[in-house]
Amino acid sequence: MNPPVALTIAGTDSGGAAGTAADLATFAALGVHGACVITAVTAQDTTGVSDIHAVPIATVEAQLHAVFDDLPVAAVKTGMLGSAAAVELVACLCAGRPLVVDPVLVATSGAVLGGEDVRRAYLDHLLPVATVVTPNLDEALALAGHDGSPEELARELAGLKPAVIVTGGDPEATGTCTDWLAEPGRPPIPLTHPAVPTKNDHGTGCTYSSALAAHLAHGGTLREAAERAAAYVTRQLTRSQHWTLGRGRGPIAHLNT
Structure with missing residues (x-):
């Protein structure tokens, strides 16, 4: 029996922690065949992004x-x-396909990966056709253009038509963290999951959004997919919690053992 197919449209990460490396590994771990479209080739490691080569738009389209x-x-x-x-x-x-948008505008290291024109294009073109958008708090603030709580930002961005999950990961947190899920026309609801205090969190956002896409590809509801994606990320952060790979923020695990 064929596995479901999920497609990632993203940049590369030469350190193997984020981007298409994280997405394809996550798809495979969750029983999905992964296809990929490369938008940019980056030179990056656990300390930051040192170079970006954009793939020509005609090649992205091809x-x-x-x-x-x-x-x-x-x-x-x-x-x-x-x-x-x-x-x-x-x-x-x-448009018209189940579409998970991870609005990557700023890397974990602080490198800017999209300017004001990209932010506007997300708001005007991509979010209105998305199934769900998965910003962390910094990305939600950037998209909204003003301050607000995660709950408030989730509600506001859901007004652009997609469902929104403002993720609540905090590398220094203990106890629990909360994601806020808002679907158009409905009040936001909190989704709590265990916090994993770790500095090995490079690629966490990519891993969460690709896990969400994988569970949607399997036919799960949005809430089911969100809860299972969070559980997967929690498990993988726990696996890599004490690794000492790299000189900066180390990678989230993409191993199954």
């Missing part, structure tokens, strides 16, 4: 057509898109 013309894609997940043109292209070609 990759999308190659996947969609050949494979039965059950869910699409976007990560770093890098340019307003790429955001608009993805919105055009992925």
